[in-house]
Amino acid sequence: MAASPSPARAAHHRRVLPRGRRVLDEHMPVHHKLSRVYRLGSALVGVILTFFGVLGLTDNIGFFDTGGDQVGGLSTNGALSVLSVVVGLLLFAGMVRGGNFASSLNITFGGLFLLSGFVNLALLETSFNMLAFELQNVLFSFVVGLLLLVFGMYGRVGSALPHDNPYWQQRHVDEVARARREHDRNEQRTRARLRGEELRRRASLFGSGEDGGAADDGDEGDGLDADGDGGQQGDR
Structure with a gap:
């Protein structure tokens, strides 16, 4: 179900009237x-x-x-x-x-x-x-x-x-409508760019956490190997 436009946005578009119905x-x-x-x-x-x-x-x-x-x-x-x-x-x-x-x-x-x-x-x-x-x-x-x-x-x-x-x-309804459409497109591009930057920032943060966890696991494995080797040498 499509969301209904907000009252402010509806009022914004009501000001742009077709030619012949220009009401100030x-x-x-x-x-x-x-x-x-x-x-x-x-x-x-x-x-x-x-x-x-x-x-x-x-x-x-x-x-x-x-x-x-x-x-x-x-x-x-x-x-x-x-x-x-x-x-x-x-x-x-x-x-x-x-x-x-x-x-x-x-x-x-x-x-x-x-x-x-x-x-x-x-x-x-x-x-x-x-x-x-x-x-x-x-x-x-x-x-x-x-x-x-x-x-x-x-x-x-x-x-x-x-x-x-x-x-x-x-007196310039067509130019005003064109400028408003361009303004809306620029706003959409800006929101999309900011959203993409936010997603990349989150991805970089989560990626750093996973790399750190993998490094910690590798260190623990080396410690176990070292202990294991020490145990084997002691048995010998």
Whole structure:
């Protein structure tokens, strides 16, 4: 009956998927350096937006007041404050989950902030400026968007990613599978070589013991012969 593979080995092989079904592990280890970067980006921007939104809500500004009010040097109203708190909490959720989810969330919100900056730039000084944007809000939206994109794309986009990078492995499944097969073959050769050396060492130890025993038997035989000869001479 064939032995079932260990859970660790089974999990190792589950990561190698055929072409067309390349799925990146959603849950990177907590200590993974990429996951730490994504968490940091989500937490940093989430704190800023939540703080900005809470301060705006405490001022009791009108929900769609286009005149707005100043909070931290930025114009805001009730709608923008609520939106800021919601986005900040979503980024906190990305910080908690980490991994590929946090990266994708940062990229998504980064693109939305950039889009918001361009849209609200066009709506300045119009009656459609429902979020009470001013020029400083547009610049802030651009800065936050770029910051989220940098954090979200770190280690994910580039032409010189290291081969232990999970995103590089996702895009080069065939090479990863070939490297793992070669690694397994090398491990098998190493184990076989170590096993052969151990068997030769044991054989040499047992062989030395047998030679020593044979030598002792020969010495005892010579002693008996000598005694026998002495006895015969005494009889004579």
